[in-house]
Amino acid sequence: EAQVTQNPRYLITVTGKKLTVTCSQNMNHEYMSWYRQDPGLGLRQIYYSMNVEVTDKGDVPEGYKVSRKEKRNFPLILESPSPNQTSLYFCASRTGTPRGYNEQFFGPGTRLTVL
């Protein structure tokens, strides 16, 4: 089954404690991205990756890091989380073709609370 998986699904942590949210896809997609979703603001892109070792900033990259060492994995790293990073996070993947946007798959989401 084609899918994007994220772990953990729920996380409560404290300010400053480094954390990683993993994302993995089994569709051999080139393009992967991270979004955060906040009430009234919609989905906003944090970082994206067009392929292995190729990453770039989205709209709201401050306080986040990513890496893309393997095609299937795209972890999101918060080195020193702060309460304003409390949000619902989604990983997404698609092919790199122009029509790939029509087949963008989203993961189930990670609800992060930073105290």
Place this chain on the structure above:
Amino acid sequence: EDQVTQSPEALRLQEGESSSLNCSYTVSGLRGLFWYRQDPGKGPEFLFTLYSAGEEKEKERLKATLTKKESFLHITAPKPEDSATYLCASLSYNNNDMRFGAGTRLTVKP
């Protein structure tokens, strides 16, 4: 800056009561306008892509239309299982990023 605004924020309908959701966009060089459905606790699920004004797409009880400034998602004779949040997003030729609206939360009562 590209912007997408959805209205209303929330909509409650009786089963069978048809209605429309609105998505207004300001995008320089629209490459595509997307509609997604999002169920509670899940990621968005792709519904439609519209590429040019006048285009329409249908799927079961849903029909999406596009003008030069707006897109509408028409829901005909909705059922309770249509209850979800509906998101629209624009994509321009100027960047790689889809711009999402905040969504419309639809509740259909039996």
